[in-house]
Amino acid sequence: xxxxxxxxxxxxxxxxxxxxxxxxxxxxxxxxxxxxxxxxxxxxxxxxxxxxxxxxxxxxxxxxxxxxxxxxxxxxxxxxxxxxxxxxxxxxxxxxxxxxxxxxxxxxxxxxxxxxxxxxxxxxxxxxxxxxxxxxxxxxxxxxxxxxxxxxxxxxxxxxxxxxxxxxxxxxxxxxxxxxxxxxxxxxxxxxxxxxxxxxxxxxxxxxxxxxxxxxxxxxxxxxxxxxxxxxxxxxxxxxxxxxxxxxxxxxxxxxxxxxxxxxxxxxxxxxxxxxxxxx
Ligand SMILES: [Zn+2]
Numbered sequence: 001x002x003x004x005x006x007x008x009x010x011x012x013x014x015x016x017x018x019x020x021x022x023x024x025x026x027x028x029x030x031x032x033x034x035x036x037x038x039x040x041x042x043x044x045x046x047x048x049x050x051x052x053x054x055x056x057x058x059x060x061x062x063x064x065x066x067x068x069x070x071x072x073x074x075x076x077x078x079x080x081x082x083x084x085x086x087x088x089x090x091x092x093x094x095x096x097x098x099x100x101x102x103x104x105x106x107x108x109x110x111x112x113x114x115x116x117x118x119x120x121x122x123x124x125x126x127x128x129x130x131x132x133x134x135x136x137x138x139x140x141x142x143x144x145x146x147x148x149x150x151x152x153x154x155x156x157x158x159x160x161x162x163x164x165x166x167x168x169x170x171x172x173x174x175x176x177x178x179x180x181x182x183x184x185x186x187x188x189x190x191x192x193x194x195x196x197x198x199x200x201x202x203x204x205x206x207x208x209x210x211x212x213x214x215x216x217x218x219x220x221x222x223x224x225x226x227x228x229x230x231x232x233x234x235x236x237x238x239x240x241x242x243x244x245x246x247x248x249x250x251x252x253x254x255x256x257x258x259x260x261x262x263x264x265x266x267x268x269x270x271x272x273x274x275x276x277x278x279x280x
Contacts, residue, residue, distance in 0.1 A: 007108075008087040015083035017139050017174025018214040018223070020060040023085055025218070027067075027110065030087075031055040034105040036069060040096040041118055049073070050120075055105075062134050062173020066125055067103070073120065076128050077101060080116025138174040138211040139218070145211075148172045149203045153195055162198060163191030164264035166206065175210050178244045181271040182225045183210040185243045190279045191263060191270045226252065243271040251276060 008026075032055055039050035050069060057068035067075040088094070093109030096102055100115040112118070119128055126132045135151050136143050151171045165171055166180045175183075184191045187206050195203075213225050224240040231238060231252050242252055247260040251273040259279070263270045272279055 007089060014081050014176060014178070015063055015079045016176035016179055016214065017060065017062055017137065018179075018217045019083045020063055020065050020079070020174075021139050021214075021218050022221075023065055023083070024058050024060045026087075027058045027065075030108045031058055031067065031103075031105065031110075034107070036103065037090065037106055038093070038102065038104040038109070039075070039120075040099065040102040041120065042096075042098060042100045043118070044120070046096070047120065060137065060139065061125070061131055062137050062169055063176065064131060064134070064173075066131070068125075072123055074122070074125060074128070075101075075103070076117070076119040076121070076125075076131060077112055077115050078117035078130070079112070079114065082114035084112070084114045086111045086113065133170050134173040135169060135171045136173065138172050138207065139214055143211065145204055145207055148207050149200050152203050152207070153198075153200065158196030159194050161192050161263060162189065162195055162203075162206070163270045164268075165195050166210065167264065167266075167268060172207055172210075174214060177268050177270075178223055178241065179210045179213055179225075180268075181244045182213055182242055183207075184270075185273060185277060186213075186225070188276050188278070190277050191272055192261075192279060243273060245271065247271060 034055055036050045036053050039047040053069040053071060053073060056070055059066050065077040088109045090104050090107055090109050093104050094111055099111050099113055101112040101118045103110050121127055136148055152165055157165050163180060166175050183206050186209050189206060217223050226238060226240055226242055243258050246258045248257050251258055254275050256273055256275040258271055259274050260269050260271050
């Protein structure tokens with residue numbers, strides 16, 4: 001594959017809602033109102049029907065990126081476990097080949113070398129099954145947190161542990177493993193209690209906290225949830241996260257070693273402080 005000179009790259013993090021919103025924000029000024037000169041999908045090759053269509057919208061829906069073209073042709077991208085996106089001058093764009101997705105205008109080209117799902121479809125975004133079943137996007141300005149809490153506390157979730165439900169994109173879109181662990185810690189909430197035993201205020205606090213943490217990181221290329229003023233001690237190099245990937249290290253609030261357990265059907269890692277979050 002010919003590899004041109006890269007102008008920029010967004011990478012390094014397992015994508016959660018903040019990453020995809022940041023990606024959408026960086027794409028908008030270079031795609032909106034521009035005509036597509038090339039759309040390449042590994043599964044289909046070049047897509048002639050996209051040529052010449054103007055890009056009408058670029059948005060994040062939870063962990064999905066949605067690019068809307070003139071004539072209700074939509075492109076949905078899910079980055080899986082790697083949020084890499086590369087930006088090239090159109091003249092230096094790679095050929096395509098093994099790339100899951102490449103989209104170019106007359107000026108710029110964007111490659112998604114690690115996208116795990118790329119879907120091209122006609123019609124409203126809800127025509128995509130993956131988008132139709134998403135809960136409200138926690139980072140959208142109009143997000144209705146009461147609706148999110150109602151979804152979380154639906155009877156089918158009563159027996160599920162709160163740490164598992166937070167990751168359920170049908171309840172609220174955007175939270176991944178990092179913000180799950182961080183929000184639970186900051187709300188002093190055990191990840192392992194069933195939803196049915198929690199009150200609505202506690203659930204609303206959790207989703208509000210997760211949304212606030214993600215929103216604070218949209219403009220950054222690193223995830224930071226720790227506020228120095230809230231630390232018990234001030235280590236020389238303070239960690240950026242309270243608990244995530246800090247298994248065995250002292251809790252920054254009480255000194256107890258941080259623990260990790262696998263949770264839910266997908267056995268996702270949940271980091272927590274047994275003392276602050278009252279886990280026995
Ligand atoms: Zn603690």
